[in-house]
Amino acid sequence: MKTFLFKTTAIAALAASTAMPALADKASGTLNVAFTKELENVDSYFNSSREGVVLQRAIWDGLIYRDPETNEYIGNLATSWEWIDDTTLELKLREGVTFHNGEAFNADDVVFTVNYVAKEENGVKTQRNVNWMKSAEKVDDYTVRILLKDKFPAAIEFLSGPVSMYPNEYYAEAGPSGMGLKPVGTGPYKVTEVVPGQHFVLEANESYHDSPKGQPEIAKIDIRTIPDVNTQMAELFSGSLDLIWQVPSDQAEKLATMDQFTVANESTMRVGYLQMDSAGRSGEDNPFTKLKVRQAINHAINRQELVDALLKGKSKVVYTPCFPSQFGCIQDVTEYEYDPEKAKALLAEAGYPDGFTIEFYAYRDRQYAEAIASYLNAVGIQTDFKMLQYSALRELNMNGEVPISFQTWGSYSINDASAMVSQFFKHGALDSTRDDEVLEWLNVADSSTNPDERIEYYTKAIQKITQEAYWAPMFTYNTNYVFTGEVDYTPTPDEVLRFVDMSWK
Amino acid sequence: MSSDVTDPLTAEIQGPTPREMLKARARGHKGLIFGMGIVGLLVLVAILAPVLAPHDPYAQSLMKRMAPPVFLGGTWEHPLGTDHLGRDYLSRLIYGARVSLLIGAVAALISGVIGTAMGVAAGYFGGKVDAVVTFLINVRLAMPVVLVALAVVAILGGSLTVVICVLGLLLWDRFAVVMRASTLQVSRRDYVAAAQVIGASTPRILLTEIMPNIFNNLIVVITLEMAHAILLEAALSFLGLGVQPPTPSWGLMVSEGKNMMLFEPWLVLIPGAVLFLLVLAINLMGDGLRDVTAPEGRS
Numbered sequence: 001m002k003t004f005l006f007k008t009t010a011i012a013a014l015a016a017s018t019a020m021p022a023l024a025d026k027a028s029g030t031l032n033v034a035f036t037k038e039l040e041n042v043d044s045y046f047n048s049s050r051e052g053v054v055l056q057r058a059i060w061d062g063l064i065y066r067d068p069e070t071n072e073y074i075g076n077l078a079t080s081w082e083w084i085d086d087t088t089l090e091l092k093l094r095e096g097v098t099f100h101n102g103e104a105f106n107a108d109d110v111v112f113t114v115n116y117v118a119k120e121e122n123g124v125k126t127q128r129n130v131n132w133m134k135s136a137e138k139v140d141d142y143t144v145r146i147l148l149k150d151k152f153p154a155a156i157e158f159l160s161g162p163v164s165m166y167p168n169e170y171y172a173e174a175g176p177s178g179m180g181l182k183p184v185g186t187g188p189y190k191v192t193e194v195v196p197g198q199h200f201v202l203e204a205n206e207s208y209h210d211s212p213k214g215q216p217e218i219a220k221i222d223i224r225t226i227p228d229v230n231t232q233m234a235e236l237f238s239g240s241l242d243l244i245w246q247v248p249s250d251q252a253e254k255l256a257t258m259d260q261f262t263v264a265n266e267s268t269m270r271v272g273y274l275q276m277d278s279a280g281r282s283g284e285d286n287p288f289t290k291l292k293v294r295q296a297i298n299h300a301i302n303r304q305e306l307v308d309a310l311l312k313g314k315s316k317v318v319y320t321p322c323f324p325s326q327f328g329c330i331q332d333v334t335e336y337e338y339d340p341e342k343a344k345a346l347l348a349e350a351g352y353p354d355g356f357t358i359e360f361y362a363y364r365d366r367q368y369a370e371a372i373a374s375y376l377n378a379v380g381i382q383t384d385f386k387m388l389q390y391s392a393l394r395e396l397n398m399n400g401e402v403p404i405s406f407q408t409w410g411s412y413s414i415n416d417a418s419a420m421v422s423q424f425f426k427h428g429a430l431d432s433t434r435d436d437e438v439l440e441w442l443n444v445a446d447s448s449t450n451p452d453e454r455i456e457y458y459t460k461a462i463q464k465i466t467q468e469a470y471w472a473p474m475f476t477y478n479t480n481y482v483f484t485g486e487v488d489y490t491p492t493p494d495e496v497l498r499f500v501d502m503s504w505k
Numbered sequence: 506m507s508s509d510v511t512d513p514l515t516a517e518i519q520g521p522t523p524r525e526m527l528k529a530r531a532r533g534h535k536g537l538i539f540g541m542g543i544v545g546l547l548v549l550v551a552i553l554a555p556v557l558a559p560h561d562p563y564a565q566s567l568m569k570r571m572a573p574p575v576f577l578g579g580t581w582e583h584p585l586g587t588d589h590l591g592r593d594y595l596s597r598l599i600y601g602a603r604v605s606l607l608i609g610a611v612a613a614l615i616s617g618v619i620g621t622a623m624g625v626a627a628g629y630f631g632g633k634v635d636a637v638v639t640f641l642i643n644v645r646l647a648m649p650v651v652l653v654a655l656a657v658v659a660i661l662g663g664s665l666t667v668v669i670c671v672l673g674l675l676l677w678d679r680f681a682v683v684m685r686a687s688t689l690q691v692s693r694r695d696y697v698a699a700a701q702v703i704g705a706s707t708p709r710i711l712l713t714e715i716m717p718n719i720f721n722n723l724i725v726v727i728t729l730e731m732a733h734a735i736l737l738e739a740a741l742s743f744l745g746l747g748v749q750p751p752t753p754s755w756g757l758m759v760s761e762g763k764n765m766m767l768f769e770p771w772l773v774l775i776p777g778a779v780l781f782l783l784v785l786a787i788n789l790m791g792d793g794l795r796d797v798t799a800p801e802g803r804s
Binding site: 229230233234251302373375 | 563570761768
């Protein structure tokens with residue numbers, strides 16, 4: 001009774017304190033949002049973070065749009081498209097679209113953008129997003145052809161996702177760094193202010209074309225970078241923030257009990273996994289070159305407990321190096337049940353009866369990383385725990401200096417296994433496995449236009465990856481969106497915050 | 506005749522000896538007793554950790570995470586509740602005392618040896634040695650400790666050894682300053698001159714004439730620097746650059762609890778309170794020792 005009284009008064013006090021400033025926000029029409037991570041560059045081709053995807057969808061448009069509800073492809077900057085042959089896609093462009101700086105959108109912009117990003121020397125961060133395109137050519141002012149390097153069945157998916165159209169004249173002059181500071185696109189929101197590491201101000205694009213994304217309703221969005229979750233929540237209570245996302249499940253559970261906030265939980269395509277240096281890049285005698293050690297790691301982790309106690313919400317246990325809903329991500333794979341005794345036995349068989357000490361890297365979700373490290377400790381693997389920034393860890397990983405790390409991948413919300421498996425197992429800089437057979441199969445699966453053949457080869461590749469225990473896939477993520485009662489928004493399962501779908505109640 | 510001479514002497518000897526007077530003053534000093542009591546208790550807890558801790562401080566049990574402590578409605582199975590990974594908070598607190606005290610003691614010892622050697626040398630030899638030492642002290646004082654420690658730990662990676670070495674190599678400045686000043690004073694005393702006159706060697710003078718007479722000051726500085734090192738370790742661990750998980754450290758516990766601070770404040774309050782208590786106790790002990798031993802304290 002006492003605690004109940006205490007809680008209700010506390011909530012009443014909080015509610016009273018938030019009522020005033022929150023009203024002021026709706027009145028001023030500004031939605032205040034927090035990002036947890038700093039964004040390296042707003043230019044969507046030159047960052048690889050979720051925050052970047054969110055801004056990309058708001059500032060720029062793709063040629064095609066995938067409805068997040070129905071998964072149907074609808075024309076956005078293109079009105080129709082047609083395969084001329086297996087590697088040539090012809091698109092009719094929408095007329096009368098202008099960029100935020102007044103530049104008209106036409107075939108030249110598409111040709112320029114595609115040719116620029118497809119060129120490897122220009123250093124687009126995630127090559128996988130663009131390296132399937134060879135070039136683009138103009139047919140007339142509102143017709144273009146995109147030429148592919150090879151058959152690529154996921155082309156439409158990529159064109160509706162990470163490939164957005166840039167203004168040719170402006171981009172030629174400003175380049176990625178200029179675009180990062182003064183982004184110009186055709187999207188529903190235009191950027192009026194960028195202070196790197198601090199905040200971004202977006203304003204509704206009044207002359208937004210008749211896009212399937214819908215028209216922006218909230219006039220102004222102020223996004224601030226606030227790394228600390230407690231600060232975010234304190235600002236939410238005081239009314240200086242209206243929406244926070246990626247809220248850890250513990251806090252979200254508590255916030256859900258308060259009347260003035262809406263807590264929405266949605267699954268995401270992000271998969272959490274342990275990457276192990278089976279190729280021996282971090283040292284020839286590296287324990288992860290041994291199959292039994294990798295199997296032991298897989299057996300040491302209690303995935304179900306992680307999901308039930310830490311991730312909660314719509315998270316699920318996974319054993320595949322891809323998200324189960326992705327095309328080609330078959331689930332008929334080797335599953336490693338939680339069995340610490342077996343893990344110890346496998347370690348002993350591999351020649352480590354007393355375990356070993358290894359550097360364990362992580363870049364996000366310290367709590368999950370610690371829990372995972374603790375499972376490894378329990379079977380005798382001592383961890384030298386290192387928490388780094390994402391960019392720093394990525395750099396180390398590319399140099400092959402990471403023996404084992406807790407990684408996550410959100411596939412850019414692309415619903416195709418190639419966005420994850422092929423990203424990491426095709427001998428790229430981030431491939432810690434370098435399996436030639438897997439590479440061969442993935443090459444077939446990625447370029448085939450026959451869905452059955454694709455499934456067949458993804459199955460081969462994924463089954464080998466799980467048999468060889470190259471990774472220890474663990475769980476899928478979910479994300480909690482918390483917003484004040486005045487905000488009307490229904491999150492989608494693809495972890496993209498869509499400002500254009502938000503409105504005031 | 507002789508009895509006339511010896512009487513006043515024996516009368517004086519029959520009074521309390523300096524050592525007895527010291528003990529009497531110490532017994533009357535509440536701060537000193539409180540400080541020593543707490544520090545003694547925590548040292549005991551640290552030494553007896555394996556006996557006292559009710560659970561394995563590393564045993565994770567995700568299903569029982571963030572159980573509240575007894576005074577907030579928890580059970581006696583986990584008197585101080587459990588942390589974000591379901592590890593027993595009391596056990597982690599007890600093992601954390603080891604880390605804090607170990608770092609405090611060893612860092613103070615390393616810096617004590619460095620600082621005292623430099624300070625005594627500067628104070629006794631003067632001249633060029635003094636100039637060099639004074640210069641080094643100034644260089645050291647010009648560097649902000651936390652910043653340098655952060656940078657070094659960031660480059661070398663955080664571990665118990667690295668933290669101890671970094672702190673040990675950074676905190677010698679106060680030792681050097683105080684020891685230099687004390688040595689300057691003492692080395693002008695007649696008994697030092699007398700020792701020099703009878704031809705005692707320099708090491709002998711330093712060890713048997715100077716050191717015993719500056720030892721009081723040394724103890725006070727050691728306690729202060731120990732408290733300083735403990736706080737710095739907590740700060741580094743809080744920033745994620747000190748002792749690495751799963752090693753229990755109070756600073757790390759505060760850091761791990763901070764995400765839940767709004768809803769489960771005890772996760773931060775308990776290690777914070779213990780840290781506060783230890784540092785307070787060490788400082789009280791240092792102050793008390795100064796009051797009891799320093800000449801100006803002798804009323």
